[in-house]
Amino acid sequence: MGSAGVTAATILAKAGKRVLGLEAMDRIGGRVKTVQFAGGIIEEGAEWIHGTQNSRVYDLAIQNNITVVPQDFDFLIFRSDGNQTLMPVYYELFNYCLEKSEYSTNISYESTGDYLTAEIISYIKKNHPYLEHDKQFIDEFLDVMNLFINAYEASNDWHDVTTRSTAEELGGHLHTSWHKYGYKTFFELMLNTYNNGPGLQNLDIKLNTEVTKIIWPKDITGEVTVVCADGQTYTANNVIVTVSLGVLKERYDIFHPPLPKDKIIAIDKIAFGVVNKIILIFDEAWWPNRLYFPYIWYTKDKVNLSESDLWLSQIRGASTSLACKNSLTLWTTGYVGKKAETLTDEIVQQKSIELLRRFMGKNYTIPEPNGILRSKWYSNPFFRGSYTYDNLETPKYPKARENLGAPLLDASGTPRVLFAGEATNPLHYGTVHGASETGYREAMRLLNA
Template identity: 30%
Template sequence: MSSPLSFILFIFFQFLFPSSFCSLSNSTHEVIIIGAGASGIAAFSVLAKNKTDVIILEAENRIGGRINTVEFGENVVDLGAQWVHGSKHIGYKLANDFGLITKSNFSLINYCYSNRKEIPNDLIVKFQEISMEILKCQDIQEELTVAEFATEKFKNLTSDLKVPEEFPNLLEDMLENLMHNYIAGLSAFDWNQPSARSDNEDCDENNYNWKGKGYKTILNVLLNKAPYGSDNFEPEKKILLSKNVIKIKSNNSEGIVKIYCNDSTEYKAKRVIFTPSLGVLKAKMNMFHPDLPDHKQRAIKSLGIGGVAKVFLEYSNDWFNKHRKFDVLDLIWDKNLRKSLKNFTTDEGVPWITDLAAILSVDYNPNLLYLWFDGQTIPFIENLSEEDLMDGIQFAMNQFFGHKFDIPKPINILRSKWYTNEHFLGTYSYQTIESRKQPSNKHLGEPLQDQYGKDVIFFAGEATSLDHFSTVHGAIQSGFREADNVLKSL
């Protein structure tokens, strides 16, 4: 007969670890996917439809990874991925087949100068043409950093440009603006880091929004949820949240992969698909046992990942459209102001507020402004108190628009923190000159074998894409790719 203590312990452990949870933990699965971002969900969708015994372990308390749609203002906003870039890829097809997206309008782009001077319209048009020519240039014959290529190209294209005397710093300030456009697109802290040459296939210039429903809609499409599929499909039972993986062991006599989480749970699988970000791989390479092969370690170390920051401001009304409508306000910080700022600086005295590069309107959410920060101060900005962040933003708004508006304080603020979140440690990846000395994206995506020569650990995620890294559609493609590879190996 059981003792009272045994009975109490039995009840205690049943409460902590219900039977369905224990069965997932104790059994050996055909496949375990680590990470429920776009690539993990894409892989899961293929395997689940194939009736494969598959579960996902996700470190966050939600699915989506760097897709994170949240309620804010009168609708939703995307703290991570926001637009579908271009139309010649699987992401566009998945969304467009259900009529989920529509083209965003970025025709109303205005340059705003922090010294409040109105830049002549002909110069604005010329700078836009020059910037687009540099940003879209594909004919780069030698390995240069973005900074080396863009600076030289900008100097050549503006050498004969006549700038009025009242704008003595305009060329230098426009080059600074071009730098922000570059590093925003690349998620780099410094434009001396990325390579000017890239294997990324250029998307067409169109960007598509989700008609106010947010990027999370693509997850429901991938998971075959109604109205995009069957109500009978219940993926939630196979997706375990708040499961932070700390160790992966693949060489053992049982021929299985063992996965250990920081809550002391252990999972076993015949095959594993690892999908966390390049930032996580850089920080936690030692989670793999045995060690990753040298060529994969070199790929992880040489590829780049940085961060950008989004800040959403909600106002009681759309005061900012009363002067004139806009889609994007491209901010140009005057050199004298950049160098003289004493407030709104990092501990090292570097101004962080001048890394505010653009202000955008928000589709389907009329009382919101969306602020875009990029550059080396992103880690500092993410750690700022909300009060200090708002003080800097109010300063910037007054500096640029205080002579035109009585600028109110927002009633709510929401911001992203991708770089300082240990489950991401960055936004999206880019190629460096060093990474291009070997096929780094290819090496990153190659599987690991066990002691019997079987492929057992597979790698997906945007950074493993050969030609669409840094994008959601690249992540989705990689998930489909590795799911197919796993099915072939089982």
């Protein structure tokens, strides 16, 4: 049970309904995973509140006097020869591209990669014509921006991200941290367990309970039957399914009778990507006081990498955390994120330190880390990825997210199996607040039925 599931369950329980939550893992939170480590808090999954206006996440924190802290997206750029770039044009282009990426809806280009490439080249011609024919400079900059977009979208390549998306960002600061509280606080507040709260009387959550079959009735008198891997069977008037799209892609045949065709098409066509973190813990912070350090490879350095190390060239950079000030996070996405999951901690730690020393070692003394934490969202059978994005197929199926979120109805038109989760949100997919909105939507659908 992640943001969508816990939101729906707590709203229904507070309304007086008896609610049973079945969670396949040994914890709640879904793709939010706060870990106590090395005297601080590590977020293996979602890290920031993305927007503060009309956000269910931000509002709940403020209502409970939890101080959340905006993190400014300030950065220092490093090159693969170990030097910090002193060229102001890099920072100018980086900020310009970030600004343009927020408004990438453009009918002239289907892919975000094509759109941003054209925008960047046009900007260079107008403002820095001496770089117009510097193919190496342009290619190297486009490479790092491709990685940045992939880390934001969970995509494999920015040429697979459509400009014709329905996504909307919330107003307000887009990188607000729970810092010392951890994102887990959002769930504790909803469940009334924050500061040793007593919980909710009408809500029972069973952990380590994997669902293997959902049998739903088409007649008005039957109940929904849920069969679990441990042999337990539960019946209810209504069931809300909040598993990730990655799980639905792999196991949508658990529904009996089968799902309707439009829902199966939605499951197939909506893109589900991977974003993973490699988190290194040190005795103390050795890096400058910034949020993010983009890494730009020289083409010649990338070409000279061994085949086994090529995945390192797809790490977009490192970021810092307010919750654990002696940790540094490297970001992997798409195919590279999946590849890194197959490597041992020892190899990933060794190669990550080599990467840090290549890019930052001329400016800073980089010690061996004390530990490593890694997310593995793809190989986890209860997630199979991180979150959804709109790819080039999306415009062909404009109602896919609505179809995915549509309930299964009995003969009287009453919703019996309902669907929530970030993938079912047409506007705010890929976010914790977006998932929470869908949990609220389905809870209210039942309460108003």
